[in-house]
Amino acid sequence: MSFSQHLWQANAPLYQDTVQLPFNQELAAGTLSRERFCHYVIQDAHYLLAYGRALAVTAAKADGAEGMVQFARAAQEAVLVERSLHDGFMSEFGIAPAQFTATPLTPACHHYTSFLLATAWAEPYPVTLAALLPCFWIYAEVGREIHASSAAGNPYQSWVDTYAGEEFHAAVRAVCATVDRLAAKAADETRAAMHTAYTHAARLEWMFWDSAYRLGDWPV
């Protein structure tokens, strides 16, 4: 089994919990409230900026030209493609740019983006990539599962189609291949740190959706 498959297997129960979250179940059924989806879209638009920056730092850390291009492109996709999906929902649901800018990051979004940025700046390339892998992989798998059960006329279908789409899945396979290549030549200590980073990010994925469903905010 490849290193990335080991990462997936070690976190499989957490993935199952993630798919079963009310946010994702209702997203699939098309019954998720507009309020919850808008809350998510605003937070995710904040998230994507930090994620794009973390990918750009990762590109700068790459051990060769191929990785540099791979993650510089991924940064561009996060900012241009995924953010434009969100921009579409924002204009459809009447979220003005000023409302987006004025909405602060929730604790869940703040925690996740801070973790990714701190990891990208401070940790070695393989560990940084392991922290970023759930952002790709969990979304792709959730997208495919939701796509298989998505209700006809689902108002969130373009979200589902983006993450279930072949282009997104091809990016996941490419990141897994890079992770596997790096893990093959990494010391045991680095591989252990990769597992820890992956699990931490996978937990934060769960928290991000859970927070959106609960309309999470700062307690004080």
Ligand SMILES: Cc1ncc(CN)c(N)n1
């Ligand atoms: C929180 C989160 N994680 C991952 C993705 C997919 N890039 C996303 N849009 N938002």
